[in-house]
Amino acid sequence: MILIDKEHTNKECSLAIVGGGPAGLSAAARAWELGIKDIMIIEREPYLGGILPQCIHSGFGTRIFNEELTGPEYAQRFIDLVKKTKIKIIKNTFALSIDKASKRKIRILTTNKYEGLVNINAKSLVLATGCRERTRGQILIPGNRPAGVFTAGFIQRLVNIEGYLPGKKIVILGSGDIGLIMARRLKLEGCDVQGVFELMPFSTGLKRNIVQCLDDYDIPLYLSHTVTKIEGRGSLSSVIISRVDNKLKPIKGTERKIKCDTLLLSVGLIPENELAKTAGILIDANTQGPEVDENFQTNIDGIFSCGNSLFVNDLVDNVTDDAFLAAEKAFAYMNGKIISRNILVRILPGENIAQIIPQKIYSLGNVSLWVRAKIPLKNAVFEIFTENIRDGFDKKPDNIIENKILFSKKLRFVFPGELIKINIAKDDFKDIADAANGFDIKALLRIK
Amino acid sequence: MENKKLTCISCPEGCILDAVIDDCRISSISGNKCKKGLVFAETEIFNPTRILTTTIRIDSEDYSRLPVRSSVAVPKNDIFTIISELKKIKVKAPIKMGDIVLKKSSSAKTAIIASMSIEK
CATH class of the missing domain: 3.10.530.10 (CPE0013-like)
Incomplete structure (x- = not known):
């Protein structure tokens, strides 16, 4: 559905940024620093900061600011920075769709309650739309549909921003960082937190959060467990917990009932790209974010992506770094400095790799890859290889005669909850690109 | 002599520290990738603190x-x-x-x- 109509009010800027969270604010601050004068941030909420104002715990900024800040403090530093500039902040405004008005003009259709529909025309666009939570519907828990089943981020908003407690007796499903943080938060507010249940045989949260959120408060963590039934009429009264086998299937006979009034689901985040899709931006099935090159540019010229809308990050410091890069590249694009649009190599995730970003590389240079592992590994090695195919055959597993290793790096520990950054020097990357010779390259993680 | 395993929470890296405690004093720490780990082990063992x-x-x-x-x-x-x-x-x-x-x-x-x- 394209609602763009030439009759709407038009506003012009050189760089538009959709999203006023950490990625959008960082991109805006960097773009201003570079000398882009006409910047607009489009934000749907009445306040800036994105998810950070509700992440009241500390642990943000240890790398960027070299001190341990809370979420609101991290956001406030960038808000203060941006407010000192002439960057235009358009709050309470929702971006509905994007299209290319001409080769060098990107049109964003927005709406707000004061002006109605407004077209914002920009030379370049940075998408920093963040991510959203997976819900009960996406993990298919059987049972009734009582009140009291919430996602973690929603409870975080209720407690930390609106000032409400969702209930008193809490069961948490999922041991990602938000689940762990909320276990401690609810405990501090006087709730009875029964335990954190994790489907996988390992936690996907940061180790420090297991220590300071669970161990500190004697909250038990049950690995290889899941909720197999939700019970209650009107309001939640209990959940059934089962152990799962190594294929993640619930084991019959291990069911037990836990009385609770709140089930907190911390079962994953998905990059938010409904807006990106309106522009025809290609989405990577693994990251669920746009497919990008080394400049974080999407398949549409002049549209860049960063932060959690590109891929779900575990550290805001990394979001800021990547947003800085996106802003720098948007600046280069506006100056006609990004022209190469021929894919040099395409990188695919192989064994034990869940995600790899960027998905394609256009030009020779130093390359940084973000890699997310599927499982924890000790004494691992990261490798990039090409598959040599028998002459005259299709690329099918049977026809692969040799895997040629082009790059390898040892890694002491690998955890799915912690993104790995792999830096490849220009010369090494040139060797990889030469050896790949137009074929896709693949990356894998294995035990050494 | 007592051996204690700790997870350093000074930064998101989460180094796993091995501390050897000898006569109410730490005699050695290993596993830390930076100096913060040493300070962390000292306070964590004798007077654990957290940002509230x-x-x-x-x-x-x-x-x-x-x-x-x-x-x-x-x-x-x-x-x-x-x-x-x-x-x-x-x-x-x-x-x-x-x-x-x-x-x-x-x-x-x-x-x-x-x-x-x-x-x-």
């Missing part, structure tokens, strides 16, 4: 809660006492990040400060 964060009530047009934090890490055992102190107070906008909302006292050995600015 919570929210308090605020009189404001735009917000109903103000996020706050302890300016420095507080002893782990003091956390619930400080939380109950904080439940009693209410502040009024405008407030600036860093403003003190609860002064040092016998129950709270560190100041509690605002984590964000609220204009009105």
Whole structure:
């Protein structure tokens, strides 16, 4: 559905940024620093900061600011920075769709309650739309549909921003960082937190959060467990917990009932790209974010992506770094400095790799890859290889005669909850690109 | 002699530390990738501390809660006492990040400060 109509009010800027969270604010601050004068941030909420104002715990900024800040403090530093500039902040405004008005003009259709529909025309666009939570519907828990089943981020908003407690007796499903943080938060507010249940045989949260959120408060963590039934009429009264086998299937006979009034689901985040899709931006099935090159540019010229809308990050410091890069590249694009649009190599995730970003590389240079592992590994090695195919055959597993290793790096520990950054020097990357010779390259993680 | 395994929480890296305690003193620490690990092990073994964060009530047009934090890490055992102190107070906008909302006292050995600015 394209609602763009030439009759709407038009506003012009050189760089538009959709999203006023950490990625959008960082991109805006960097773009201003570079000398882009006409910047607009489009934000749907009445306040800036994105998810950070509700992440009241500390642990943000240890790398960027070299001190341990809370979420609101991290956001406030960038808000203060941006407010000192002439960057235009358009709050309470929702971006509905994007299209290319001409080769060098990107049109964003927005709406707000004061002006109605407004077209914002920009030379370049940075998408920093963040991510959203997976819900009960996406993990298919059987049972009734009582009140009291919430996602973690929603409870975080209720407690930390609106000032409400969702209930008193809490069961948490999922041991990602938000689940762990909320276990401690609810405990501090006087709730009875029964335990954190994790489907996988390992936690996907940061180790420090297991220590300071669970161990500190004697909250038990049950690995290889899941909720197999939700019970209650009107309001939640209990959940059934089962152990799962190594294929993640619930084991019959291990069911037990836990009385609770709140089930907190911390079962994953998905990059938010409904807006990106309106522009025809290609989405990577693994990251669920746009497919990008080394400049974080999407398949549409002049549209860049960063932060959690590109891929779900575990550290805001990394979001800021990547947003800085996106802003720098948007600046280069506006100056006609990004022209190469021929894919040099395409990188695919192989064994034990869940995600790899960027998905394609256009030009020779130093390359940084973000890699997310599927499982924890000790004494691992990261490798990039090409598959040599028998002459005259299709690329099918049977026809692969040799895997040629082009790059390898040892890694002491690998955890799915912690993104790995792999830096490849220009010369090494040139060797990889030469050896790949137009074929896709693949990356894998294995035990050494 | 006693061996203790700790997970360093000084940064998101989460180094796993092996500390050897000899006669109430740490005789060796290994597994740390930086100096922060040494300081962490020392305090974690003898006087564990944490940064405390919570929210308090605020009189404001735009917000109903103000996020706050302890300016420095507080002893782990003091956390619930400080939380109950904080439940009693209410502040009024405008407030600036860093403003003190609860002064040092016998129950709270560190100041509690605002984590964000609220204009009105």
